[in-house]
Amino acid sequence: MMRTRRPIVCLAFTFLLAALVAAQDTATEARGGNAASDGTAxxxxxxxxxxxxxxxxxxxxLSVLSTIPGQACAEYGVEHGTEDHSTEQFALPAATPVEVRLDGLQPDTRYTYRLRWRAEGETAFTDGGGHSFHTGRPPGSAFTFALQGDSHPERKQQFDPALYAQTLSAVAGQRPDFYLTIGDDFSVDTLRTVTREAVESIYLNQRRLLGLVGCTAPVFLVNGNHEQAARYNLDGTxxxxxxxxxxxxxRYFPQPAPDDFYTGDLEPVEHIGLLRDYYAWTWGDALFVVIDPYWHSPQPVDNVHGSREKGARDLWDATLGDEQYRWLAQTLEQSRAAYTFVFAHHVLGTGRGGIETAGLYEWGGHDRRGADLFAIKRPTWPMPIHQLMARNGVTIFFQGHDHLFAHQVLDGVVYQTLPQPADPNYALNNVQAYRSGETRPNSGYVSVSVGSERVKVEYVREYLPEDEAGDRRSGEVAFSYTVPANDL
Incomplete structure (x- = not known):
């Protein structure tokens, strides 16, 4: 089965290929690569x-980022109507994102918008192309969202810039309500010299790339191990x-903080403020929950910065932390949504496999020898994370990290591992870690259609044009399944 493809063009597209090529060389001299050692893109x-x-x-x-200084305003209105609302004119400093809130909107409505801007010193405004977005859905409203696995722009063997652009454009053409990345999209691990400028260039390039879909589908980020956005790296400065x-x-991606629509992490961190690392919201008949162990573990959860080595670790120290666990339990227990989707980079934030590791440590309560140590190691927690999800009817747990598509089920919870979006080798990585379920190789994205009676999950493949042959066609649905709604 093939998906209908609808072209979408964003303002960022005119400089996309340059940014895509830069993304492979950005902020890194990849081990064995040839990028500049100072990390300049x-x-x-x-x-x-x-x-x-x-x-x-x-x-x-709406976050607006310009490479030159100027002024802008955003005009918006109900789709198929007129763009009869406008923000006030705002300044656009060069290379500094500016956030503008489009408010006073009607719920459950698709809006179109366009940016009008002018360079500093000019008098006439230029109209940008039109884009659209959808406001929050009420219960009973059908919708679609989409996700990608680890993009790893720093790994040339796993990332082709043209294929990434193709995947993101294909997603945008489906007009999902929003798009989630699952982590390892902003790796700093191959940086030879870690500077603020080098780290920022990584985010700047990925911002331009994700703008292909982010101009029409709000983007939510999940933290990964290679981002090294982690508690253990803090030094008080x-x-x-x-x-x-x-x-x-x-700065580059408007992420949720707790308000009247989102819940999440309330604890500020020195020199950052609110992390915006874990959060939840309800959309239509579904509850969405993003969790993060990296900011709440006292030791490295996976690799130490600059190395793939993990060293001797006690994985009981890899944790969501008490506050995040209490929030997660309360969020799941109080929800009356027909579907619940939970997102994390990986079970425990490290390891390989899906349900194969779901019985371990705080996720399942046992150590690798099979001893049940949960009551000793987590004395204030009523149950491990997997049992918490199963008891509260979690529909799908989405993860990445393993660089393949894998579908498994444990105790009624679907464990869905996400494929890479731009792997030009279309590899089936780490498949040996999956002893059951359905697996498929890279590359592509996952689309989830949410209806009143069931959700439908589709793995949509993407190939470079020169790699298409026979049944290898972009837009092909390589695997699909449905999950019924919970009985409320």
Whole structure:
């Protein structure tokens, strides 16, 4: 089965290929690669990048990034109507994202918008192309969202810039309500010299790339191990890779903080403020929950920065932490949504496999020898994370990290591992870690259609044009399944 493809063009597209090529060389001299050692990316041509975030019932946030100084305003209105609303004119400093809130919106409505801008010193405004977004859905409203696995732009053997652009454009053409990345999209691990400028260039390039879909579908980020946005990296100073990374995430991508639409992490961190690392919201008949162990574990959860080595670790120290666990339990237990989707980079934030590791440590309560140590190691927690999800009817747990598509089920919870979006080798990585379920090789994205009676999950393949042959066709649905709604 093939999906219908609808072309979408964003303002960022005019300089996309330069940014895509730069993304492979950005901020890194990859081990065995040839990027500049100081982490400086190639400069892209002057243009504007748009990124939507924090969608709600009555508002959405638009982040505007220009490579040259100027002024702009955003005009917006109900789709098929007139763009009869406008923000006030705002200044666009060069290379500094500006967030503009489009508010006073109607719920459950698709809006179109366009940016009008002019360069500093000019008098006439230029109209940008039109884009659209959808406001928060009420129960009973059908919708679609989409996700990608680890993009790893720093790994040339796993990332082709043209294929990434193709995948993101294909997603945008489906007009999902929003798009999630699952982590390892902003790796700092191959940086030879870690500086604020080098870290920022990584986020700047990925911002331009994700703008292909982010101009029309708000983007939500999940933290991964290679971002090194992690508690163990903190040293009490502002000049710190974890601080730089998290501030870049929040600067270039409008991520949720607790308000009247979202719940999440309320604890500020010095030199950052609110992390915006774990959060939840309800959309239509579904509850969405993003969790993060990296900011709440006292030791490295996976690799130590600059190395793939993990060293001797006690994985009982890899944790969501008490506060995040209490929030997760309360969020799941109080929800009356027909579907619940939970997102994390990986079970425990490390390891390989899906349900194969779901019985371990705080996720399942046992150590690797099979001893049940949960009551000793987590004395204030009523149950392990997997049991908490199963008891509260979690529909799908989405993860990445393993660089393949894998579908498994444990105790009624689907464990869905996400494929890479731009692997030109179309590899089936780490398949040996999956002893059951259905697996498929890279590359592509996952689309989830949410209806009143069931959700439908589709793995949509993407191939470079020169690699298409026989049944290898972009838009092909390589695997699909449905999950019924919970009985409320």
């Amino acid at each position: 190639n400069e892209a041509p002057d243009d504007i990048s748009l990124m939507l975030g924090r969608p709600a019932a009555h508002s959405v946030t 502002a000049d710190n890779m974890a601080v730089w990374a998290q501030n870049c995430r929040n």
